[in-house]
Amino acid sequence: MENQRGSISTWQLIAILISSMIGVGILTLPRTATTQMQEMGWLGPLIGGLIAVIPLMSIIYLSKQYPGLTFVEYAPLIFGGKRHQTWGKILHFPWILAYLLFQFLNTGMVARGFGEVIVTTVLLDTPLEVIVLTLFMIVLYLCMHEFEVLVRVNELLFPIMFVPILIIPYVTINSASWYNLLPLHIDSWKGTAETAIGTFTMYTGFELMMIYFGLAMPGARIALATWGGLSFTVVSYVLTVAAGIVVFGYEELQHLIWPTLEMVKTAQRTGWFLERMESAFLTIWMASVFTTFGNMYYTMIYATRLWLKKGIRFQRIAAPVFIIPLFYVSLGPQNIVEFFAYAQKLTYFSYLPTVLFPTLLAVIQLFRARGAHAVADDKKGGT
16 A cells, blocks of 8 residues: 555644653652652643653654755755755654654563563563563554554544543542642752653654654644643643642652552442442553554654655565664563663763754754845845
8 A cells, every 4th residue: 555645633743742652651650749849749741841842843844944844854855955965865864763762662662561560550460571572463464464453443542531631530539539639839949850751762762753743644634643642641640640649649659669650449448339449441541552552663663764765665675674773672671660660861861862853954944044034135235
């Protein structure tokens, strides 16, 4: 099937954006957000979301300047211009390499996080390698097709992601102690900054829109999709952290590996018709992680394909080949403590391809656009 550009609608862009951002990290977010900010931890994901606004504004601007093109195609034009396309490709090389490397490592950590949750909560006797490999094999099927299949999977699974966001605040209300949110005071601005930087990684996935905005259909409302998707994710994260604080308090949250899952278990005392609410929650969460992992891995393969100017045949060969080193990367951390430490280091690296790269491209393009307008005005004045 030939790749059809311009076929992703506004609703599908929203589904891809939210599905890419909400994943494994939501299970640990109440703990990580309250480590330094304590009862004000709910402010962490809010500030982290504000950090994501800057690169998202840049991505929107670039997509409007180069409609129908992905960053793989317009970045060389920005770096080198039409006259120096060779230099543009040379300057673009380290940036796209950093982008692909981050997607590779981040995808591996998403798979590892998925495996850790499953083997510690559901399939206690199943080897971690089997869980991770199973996820790889399912996602590999998506890579055998053009991006329309991935888009439809996101669109199909996206509505069920509303369920936990609506349920969590309600099922925890009987166990809530609202005094846990007090006092409303920030003890350390340094701790606030570190928490914001740490929680920013929860929003990684938005950088995938540097590809998918270029595949949007003409007339798609890119800005609406961006701010609608980001707003939904921010509200989801803030509610999750706030619910964890009012149920457990920030002190107890520090002793829980998967605090969001433990919070859902408190629903057993609310008289709901399901005896084990966490089972339903985990099912929805697994669908969310599947789309996150699938979007990241597919985008890495698809971006490589565009970069090398290859077709679907290359994609079908590259997808299983990349699975092999990715499998070993995901199993690199020897235990869950090393996994969390590795993920924290990846957070700092993420700022390079997700924040600095699109912002730099937008700034260069802005100066180029102004320069072109100035030249055009001079020509008009001369005539």
